[in-house]
Amino acid sequence: MPDDDMLDPTVATIAAIARRPVRLDASARARVMLAVDTEMRRARPGRARHPFGWFTERRTVHLSPLGGFAVAAGLVGIGVVVAGLAGTTRPEPSDTGHDVAPMAVAGAPVIGGTTPASLPAVPAGARDAAIKFVLVAPQASQVTVVGDFNDWNPAAHPMERIGGTWTVTVPLEAGRHEYSFVVDGKHWMPDPAAPLAPDDGFGVANSVLLVSRSTS
């Protein structure tokens, strides 16, 4: 497991500089303190509003047509994920409950059409499923897969090139995993053939992989 606190020297320098005290205008502190002091004289803490006022007050929500579409799309996305889980998760065996099998294959071409990956056999009783990630990227000189399973460390799982196709097999525990590909060390890209995780805005999209437990 990589050490999260190990920073490369450049980032360590940036962090060290950012940790220095900031040079705020001295009067800014006085203004903040004055505002707080005024509030303290005006009201005892917690008396300005009922603790649950935000939830109980009547509020009007303005939603544009585009916003409404986005909300609807989001709900559909949630439905697909839930349906995927419900349709593919099988009951755990009563004795061990630890055997797992790959439920999905990560991987799709960037160029040149879909390349389905063949799944390696999962030994009976194995704790992790062996998942093969596949990306077709003939122009790339280096591809790695990063995800919550390797703490987003590009050095953890470099992919092997065969022609224009890059592959790596990673043992994954059952459950939901987010991942992405890193091309040439700097370009992060989600898997074009996999669903995207919905929870990371600002253009930071990851792919989602579900690995179910197996009873066989």
Place this chain on the structure above:
Amino acid sequence: MTDAEYVKRVLAGDVDAFTTLVDRYYDRCARFAVRMLGNQDDAEDALQATFLRAYRALHRYQERDKFSAWLYRILVNQCRSLAARRSHRERVFVREEAALLAAPAAGRNEGQWEGEGEEWVQRVLAELDPLLREAFLLKHVEELSYEEMSALTGASVSALKMRVKRACDRLRDRWEQIKDA
């Protein structure tokens, strides 16, 4: 005296005890706000709103939580709100690439690079997506654990690790790009 004890005193009627809490956390909060928002005016607004909201909501503070984490949660939300509002105005701190690369020639001297560091760090931070910048600052500037960050932001530990990783990659690339220019 601990933070929780000061909170009890405030709630018992000693409102002046709150100024001690403000004094105790003002500098850290100011640093985060300035690094996050990129300018003093917005940072001051965020600080003022944070401490006022904290005072008004003090009765909701649960002693089992760290006061600092509770206060940070308010601060982070205030910074997010201000940043969202600011996006409708001129983007104050995201400069043209040419401006970044047009640093004084003397600043490229190795010995003087450190002196320029403050301004340049602020600029490369400002170029990050807000969620990446927030995650980087909480982890590597405020030095919170991922679990604390998760409780504070509502994001999963996994998502936060990814954000920090991406922030580090982008900061490093941009910094080296500037240095090489």
